[in-house]
Amino acid sequence: MFEELSLKLENTLKKVRGQGKLTEKNISDTLREIRRVLLDADVNYKVAKEFIEQVSQKALGKEVLSSISPGQLITKIIYDELTILLGGDRSEIKLNGSGLTTILVVGLQGSGKTTFCGKLSKKLKESNLKILLIAADVYRPAAIDQLKTLGSQINIPVFSISEQDAVKTVRLGIEYAKENGFNTVIIDTAGRLHVDEEMMLEISKIKELVNPTESLFVVDSMTGQDAVNSANAFNEKVNYDGIVLTKLDGDSRGGAALSIRSVVGKPIKFISNGEKLDTLEIFHPDRLASRILGKGDIVSLVEKAQENYDELEAGKLEEKLRKNKFDFEDFLKQIKAIKKMGSLSSLLGMIPGLGAQVKNAQIDDKALVKVEAIINSMTTKERIAPKILNGNRRKRIAKGSGTSIQDVNRLIKQFGEMQKMMSLMNQKGGGNSLLKNLKFN
Amino acid sequence: MVMFNNFNFSKLKEGLTKTRDKIVNTITETISGKAVIDDKTLDEIEEILITSDIGYDTATNIIERTKISLKSDKDRSGLNILGTVKKELISIFDYMQIDGEEEKINKSKPYIILVVGINGVGKTTTIGKLAHNYKKAGLKVIIGSADTFRAAANEQLDIWAQRAGVEIMQKKQGTDPSSVAFDTIRKAIKEKYDIVLIDTAGRLHNKSYLMEELSKIKRVINKVLPNAPNETFLVLDGNTGQNALVQATEFSKVTDITGLIVTKLDGTAKGGVVFQISAKQKIPVKYIGIGEGIDDLQTFNPEQFVKAIFDI
Ligand SMILES: Nc1nc2c(ncn2[C@@H]2O[C@H](COP(=O)(O)OP(=O)(O)OP(=O)(O)O)[C@@H](O)[C@H]2O)c(=O)[nH]1
Ligand SMILES: Nc1nc2c(ncn2[C@@H]2O[C@H](COP(=O)(O)OP(=O)(O)O)[C@@H](O)[C@H]2O)c(=O)[nH]1
Ligand SMILES: [Mg+2]
Ligand SMILES: [Mg+2]
Numbered sequence: 085m086f087e088e089l090s091l092k093l094e095n096t097l098k099k100v101r102g103q104g105k106l107t108e109k110n111i112s113d114t115l116r117e118i119r120r121v122l123l124d125a126d127v128n129y130k131v132a133k134e135f136i137e138q139v140s141q142k143a144l145g146k147e148v149l150s151s152i153s154p155g156q157l158i159t160k161i162i163y164d165e166l167t168i169l170l171g172g173d174r175s176e177i178k179l180n181g182s183g184l185t186t187i188l189v190v191g192l193q194g195s196g197k198t199t200f201c202g203k204l205s206k207k208l209k210e211s212n213l214k215i216l217l218i219a220a221d222v223y224r225p226a227a228i229d230q231l232k233t234l235g236s237q238i239n240i241p242v243f244s245i246s247e248q249d250a251v252k253t254v255r256l257g258i259e260y261a262k263e264n265g266f267n268t269v270i271i272d273t274a275g276r277l278h279v280d281e282e283m284m285l286e287i288s289k290i291k292e293l294v295n296p297t298e299s300l301f302v303v304d305s306m307t308g309q310d311a312v313n314s315a316n317a318f319n320e321k322v323n324y325d326g327i328v329l330t331k332l333d334g335d336s337r338g339g340a341a342l343s344i345r346s347v348v349g350k351p352i353k354f355i356s357n358g359e360k361l362d363t364l365e366i367f368h369p370d371r372l373a374s375r376i377l378g379k380g381d382i383v384s385l386v387e388k389a390q391e392n393y394d395e396l397e398a399g400k401l402e403e404k405l406r407k408n409k410f411d412f413e414d415f416l417k418q419i420k421a422i423k424k425m426g427s428l429s430s431l432l433g434m435i436p437g438l439g440a441q442v443k444n445a446q447i448d449d450k451a452l453v454k455v456e457a458i459i460n461s462m463t464t465k466e467r468i469a470p471k472i473l474n475g476n477r478r479k480r481i482a483k484g485s486g487t488s489i490q491d492v493n494r495l496i497k498q499f500g501e502m503q504k505m506m507s508l509m510n511q512k513g514g515g516n517s518l519l520k521n522l523k524f525n
Numbered sequence: 526m527v528m529f530n531n532f533n534f535s536k537l538k539e540g541l542t543k544t545r546d547k548i549v550n551t552i553t554e555t556i557s558g559k560a561v562i563d564d565k566t567l568d569e570i571e572e573i574l575i576t577s578d579i580g581y582d583t584a585t586n587i588i589e590r591t592k593i594s595l596k597s598d599k600d601r602s603g604l605n606i607l608g609t610v611k612k613e614l615i616s617i618f619d620y621m622q623i624d625g626e627e628e629k630i631n632k633s634k635p636y637i638i639l640v641v642g643i644n645g646v647g648k649t650t651t652i653g654k655l656a657h658n659y660k661k662a663g664l665k666v667i668i669g670s671a672d673t674f675r676a677a678a679n680e681q682l683d684i685w686a687q688r689a690g691v692e693i694m695q696k697k698q699g700t701d702p703s704s705v706a707f708d709t710i711r712k713a714i715k716e717k718y719d720i721v722l723i724d725t726a727g728r729l730h731n732k733s734y735l736m737e738e739l740s741k742i743k744r745v746i747n748k749v750l751p752n753a754p755n756e757t758f759l760v761l762d763g764n765t766g767q768n769a770l771v772q773a774t775e776f777s778k779v780t781d782i783t784g785l786i787v788t789k790l791d792g793t794a795k796g797g798v799v800f801q802i803s804a805k806q807k808i809p810v811k812y813i814g815i816g817e818g819i820d821d822l823q824t825f826n827p828e829q830f831v832k833a834i835f836d837i
Contacts, residue, residue, distance in 0.1 A: 123581040126766030129572050192764065193789060193817070194645025198676075223817070226680035233676035277792040304645070308578035308766025310794035331644060334729040336768035359644065359675070 106146045106154050114155035115140055118162055118377075125339035125376045128312045131346050139165045163373055170345055170352065171369030177326070177353060180297045184261060185213070185268040188294060190287055190322055191302035192314055193275030196330035196356055198227065200302050201272040202234035203356065203364040208268060209240065216266040218257035219244040220290065221274035231272050238361060250274065251289050258294065271296075278317030288321045299324040300353065303344065305332050311340035312347045319348045326353035329367070333357045339376050410503065412467035416459045457485035458495050470496060567592070570610055577797035577834045578766050583804065587613050611831050617800050618827035621809040629755070630664070630720070635713040637721045637746060637753035639706075640786075641739060641776055642760035644727030647788035647814055649678070651760055652724045653685030654814070654822035664719040666691040669709030671702035671742060672726040682724055688819055692718070702726065702738065703745040710749045723754070730775030740779040756783045758811065763789040763796035773802045788814030791821070795834050 115136055122132040143161045148154050179185045187204070189197050198221070205215050217235050219242055221227035228244045235242040243257040254271055261269045273290065276283035291299065301315065301324040318324065329341055332355050341352060352372075357363040404410045459467065461484035466473055473481075473496055482489045567588055574584035591609045630636045638655070640648050652668060659666045668686050670693060672678040679695050686693035694709040706723050713721045725742065728735035746753045759782045761769045776782055787796045790813050799810050810825040 120581050123575060124767055126578075126768075129575045192792070194647065194762065196645060224681070225684035226677040229677035229680040230675070237676075277789070279792055304762070304764065306643075306762070306765045306768040308764060308794065308798065309576045310578075310764055310792070313793045314764075331729065333732075334643065334768065335731045335771060336766070340766065 104148055106143050106148060106158060108140075108144065110154040111140060111143070111158045114158050118159065121377055122339060122342075125337035125378075126306075126308050126311070126343075127339035127376065128309050128343035128347075131312065131343045135165075135169070135342070135346065136162070159377075163377060166342065166373040166376065167370045170342060170372050172351055177298045177300075179213075179268070184258070184266070185298070186258065186294050186296040187268070187270045188273070188291065188296040188299040188322070188324075189271060189302060189328075190273050190299065190318060190324065191275060191328075192277060192304070193224075195275065195302045195304045196328075197221075197275065197302045198230050198234065198272050199359065199361075200300075200328055200330065200354070200356055200364070201231065201270050202238065202361050204354070205235070205240045205270055206238045206361045207364055208270075209238065213268045214266045215240050215268045215270060216257065216261045216264075217242045218254055218261075218269055218271045220250045220253045220257075220271050222248045222250050222253060223274045227272075227274065234361065250286055251293060254290050255293060278314045284317070284321050287318075291322050298326070300326050300328050301344075301350070302328045302330060302356075303340065305329050305338045305340065306334060306336040307340040309343075311343045315344040315348050319350070324350060326351050328352075328354045328356060329372075330356035333363070337376050337378070338372055341372060342376060412459050412462060412470055412499065413464065415499070416456065416467065454485075454487055454491060455495055458482075458487055458492055461485040470499060566606060570606065573835065574610075574797070577795035578769075579797035580767055580770070580801045583801050607835060611835060614800060614831045614834070615827050617804050618810070620807055621803075621827070627662075633752055633755055635667075635710065635718045635721050635750075636755045637710060637713075637723065637750060639723045639725070639743065639746065639754040639757045639780065640760060641725050641757060641780060641782075642727060643729050643762075643772055646727065646760045646762040646765075647786075648672075648727065648760045649682055649685065649724055650817060651758075651786055651788060651812070651814055651822065652682070652722050653689055654819055655812075656686065656689035656691045656720075656722055657819045658822065659720045659722075660689055660691055665717065666720045666722065667709060667713050667716075667718045668693045669705050669721060669723045670695040671705045671709075671723050673698055673700045673702050673705065674726040678724075678726065685819075703742045706742050707745050707749060710746060710753065714749070730772050736775070736779045739776075743780050754780075757781060758784050758786050759808070760786045760788060761796070761799070763787050763814075764792065764794040765798065767798060769798040770801050770805070773806055773808060777806065777808070782808050784809050784811035786810075786812045786814065787825075790833075791815040796830075797834065 119132055119136055122135070123129065127135070139162050140158065142165075143158055146157070146161070148157050177187070189201055189204075191197050201217060205217060208215055217231055217240055219228040219231045221231075228242075232242045232244075243253075243260055245253050245256060247253075250273065257271070258269060260266075271290070271294065273287060274283070276287065278284060299322050301318050301322070303311065303315065307314075315327075327341070327344060327350055329338065329352055332338065344350075345352065352367045352369075355365040355367050357365055404414055458481060461481045462473075466477060466481075478489055478492045478496070482492045485492075570591075571584050571588055574587060575581065579587075587610060590613050591606065594609055594613075595606065640652055640655075642648050649672070656666050656668055666689070668682060668691060670679055670682045672682070673696060676698075679698065683693060683695065694705065694712060696705050696708075702725065709723065710721055712718075723742070723746070725739065726735075728739065730736060743754065743757075757780045759773060759776050761772065765772075773782065773785070785799060785802065785808055787799055787810060790796055796813075802808060803810065810830075813823050813825055813830070815821045815823060
C-alpha cells in the first residue's frame with residue numbers, strides 16, 4: 085500500500101523533472117521556437133543561427149534539474165548566454181582626466197544623435213564638467229537650431245559656424261573649447277547612410293582630426309536586419325567605442341542590439357528612453373535579453389526557479405509534505421523564498437509534483453506580508469508544534485505582529501486545515517484540493 | 526501616378542547598384558546549375574527574404590506557396606524558383622489600385638493630407654518632398670506645422686517650405702498642435718489652397734497620451750471639413766524591422782491610415798516589413814523616400830520594389 089503510493093509520486097515527479105539530459109532531440113522544438121522568437125525580435129538571420137548553434141552545442145549533455153523541462157532549461161541557457169553576450173565590458177564612458185575630453189556621436193539619419201548629445205551633456209554636467217556642444221550637422225535643415233534649442237534648455241553653449249563645412253566646424257570648435265577653458269566637447273554629426281561614400285569620408289576625416297576620447301554609434305532600437313551592415317560600415321570608418329540604443333521607450337523587441345553586439349563586439353553604453361533630456365539610462369543586459377526573448381514568460385520563471393530554488397531544500401520539502409510534517413517553520417522558509425521571487429502562485433507552480441495543479445488556485449500575494457509577520461512573532465517551538473498555541477500565546481503573537489487576534493486565529497485554523505488536506509492528498513496521491521483551500525486574507 | 530511621373534529614377538538605381546553586388550552573389554550561388562528544388566536553395570531564399578525584414582511568418586508562407594506552385598512545374602531551375610517567389614511577393618500588392626489621384630484632389634479642394642509616424646522616420650522631409658511635387662503639378666500648397674514639440678521643428682519645416690516654394694502656417698513651440706491644423710485649414714479654405722499638408726510631431730504608438738493628441742488633431746480637422754483628412758499617410762523608416770507592423774496597427778486605431786510612405790530606401794535596408802503590413806492590413810504603399818533631397822521621393826512600384834530585393 086505505502087510502496088504503491090510512493091511509486092505513484094515518483095512517477096509524476098519524474099515526468100515533471102523531464103528527461104535527465106539535454107539531447108538534440110529533446111531540445112529541437114524549443115530551438116526552432118527560439119529561432120523564430122529571435123527573428124521576430126529583429127535579430128539578424130545569420131546572428132540568430134550562429135547564436136543558437138553555439139548555445140545548443142554548449143548545452144548538449146547538460147543535466148536537467150528537477151522541476152523544469154529540457155525545453156525550459158535550454159531557454160534558460162539561451163537567456164543566460166544572451167545576457168552575457170549583450171553585457172560584457174563596463175559601460176562607462178572614458179573621460180580624459182587631464183586634457184580635453186572629446187566625444188564623437190555618429191549614426192544613421194533620425195536615430196537620435198542630437199537628442200542623445202543633449203542628454204549626455206545634461207548627465208555629464210552633473211559631474212561638474214565644463215561642456216561645449218559642437219554642431220557639426222551642417223546639412224539637415226535646422227539641425228544647428230535643434231542643438232541650440234536643446235543646449236539652451238540645459239545651459240550648455242553650442243559652437244557652430246556659418247559655413248557649410250563639418251570638418252572645419254569641428255576643428256574650430258575644438259580650438260574654441262581649448263581657448264575658453266572647456267574640458268569636454270560633444271560633437272553632434274549629421275545622420276548618414278553607410279553607403280554614402282562622400283559622407284562616410286567626411287566622418288573618417290572628423291574622426292582622424294579629433295582622435296576622440298570616446299566615439300559612440302547611436303542606433304534606433306527598432307532597426308531591422310540591416311543593422312549589421314550599418315554597424316559594421318560605421319565601425320570600419322570610425323572604430324567607435326560603444327553603442328547607444330535609442331527609443332527603447334517604444335515597444336520594439338530590440339534584437340538589433342544583439343546583431344550589432346555580435347558583429348562588432350562593442351559594448352552598449354547607454355539607453356535612450358524618451359524625447360525629454362532626462363531619459364538617459366545605463367544599460368542592463370538582462371533586461372534587454374528578456375525583452376528580446378519576449379517578456380514575462382518561461383524565461384523569468386525558469387530563471388527564478390533556478391536562482392532561488394535550492395534543490396536540497398526542495399527535496400526536504402517534498403519529504404516533509406509526503407510525511408505530513410510540514411510546519412510553520414517550513415512555511416516561513418517558503419514565504420521568504422516566495423518574497424524573493426515575487427509571487428506565491430509562481431513558487432507553488434515550481435514545487436516538484438505540484439506544477440500545473442496550482443494554476444487555478446487563487447492566491448493573494450499581499451496577504452503574505454501579514455502571514456509572515458504572524459509567523460515571525462511565533463517562537464521556534466510554536467512553529468514546529470502549533471498545537472501549543474493557546475489563547476495567551478495567540479494574543480502575544482497578534483500584538484507582536486501588529487495584527488488582530490482574529491488574523492492569528494484564522495491563520496492557525498487554515499494551517500491546520502492545510503495539514504489535514506496534505507495528509508488527505510498523500511493518501512490519495514493527488515494535490516489538487518490542497519492549494520485551492522489555501523486562502524489568506 | 527499622374528502626379529509624380531516626372532521623377533528622377535536614376536537615384537534609386539544608383540542606390541540599388543550599391544547593394545546589388547551582394548545580392549547577385551547570393552543568387553548565383555543559390556541558382557547555379559541546380560535544377561531541383563533542394564532545401565538549400567529554399568533556405569537561401571529564406572535568408573534573402575528574412576534579411577529584407579519580410580518577417581519569419583511571411584517568409585515561410587511565401588516559401589510554402591512557392592513549393593506548392595512548383596510541384597506541378599517541370600522547370601525547377603533556380604531562376605524559375607526565384608521567379609515564382611517574386612510573383613508571390615508582387616501578388617501581395619495586388620489589391621492596391623493606382624487610383625486617379627488627380628481626380629480625387631479635384632473633387633475635394635482643399636485636399637487635406639495628414640502625415641503621422643514615430644520619431645525620426647522622415648515625416649518632415651517627406652512633407653517637403655510632397656509639397657514640392659504638388660507644387661510642380663501646378664497646385665497651390667500650404668503646410669501646417671503641427672509639430673509644436675520637437676526642438677527647432679518649426680525652423681526645419683520652414684526651410685522645406687522655402688525650398689518647395691509653398692506657404693506655411695506656424696505657431697510657437699508648445700502650442701496645441703490641433704489649433705495649428707485648424708488655422709491652416711481655415712486659411713486654406715479662405716484663400717483657396719488646393720493641398721494642405723499637416724506635419725505632426727513624431728510619437729511612439731505605445732504612448733497613449735500622444736496617440737490621444739493625434740486623434741484630437743484628426744477630430745479638429747474633421748470639424749472644419751467633414752471629409753478631411755482626405756489622406757493620412759503613415760511614414761515608416763525603411764530601416765525599421767518587425768516593429769513597423771505594430772506601428773501600422775496602432776496608428777490605424779486612432780487615424781484611418783490611407784497610405785504608407787517608406788523612407789531611407791537609398792541605403793541597404795529593404796523595407797520588407799511592408800509586405801506583412803500590406804498582406805494583413807491592406808494599407809497601400811504610396812511613396813518611397815530615396816534620399817534627403819527634395820526630388821528623392823518616388824511613387825511606389827510593386828515590381829520595382831520586389832526587384833530591389835532580388836535584383837540580379
Ligand atoms: N521616443 C523617443 N524619441 C526619441 C528618442 N531619441 C530621439 N528621439 C526623437 O527621434 C527624433 C529624431 O531624433 P534626433 O535626435 O533629431 O535624431 P538625429 O539622429 O539627430 O537625426 P538627424 O540629425 O536628422 O539624422 C526626434 O523626434 C527625437 O525627439 C528616444 O529615446 N525615444
Ligand atoms: N537617406 C535618407 N534620409 C532621409 C530620408 N527621409 C528623411 N531622411 C532623414 O532622416 C532624418 C529624420 O527626418 P525628419 O524628416 O526630421 O523626420 P521626422 O522626425 O519624422 O519629421 C533627417 O536627417 C532626414 O534628412 C530618406 O528617404 N533617405
Ligand atoms: Mg541630428
Ligand atoms: Mg519632423
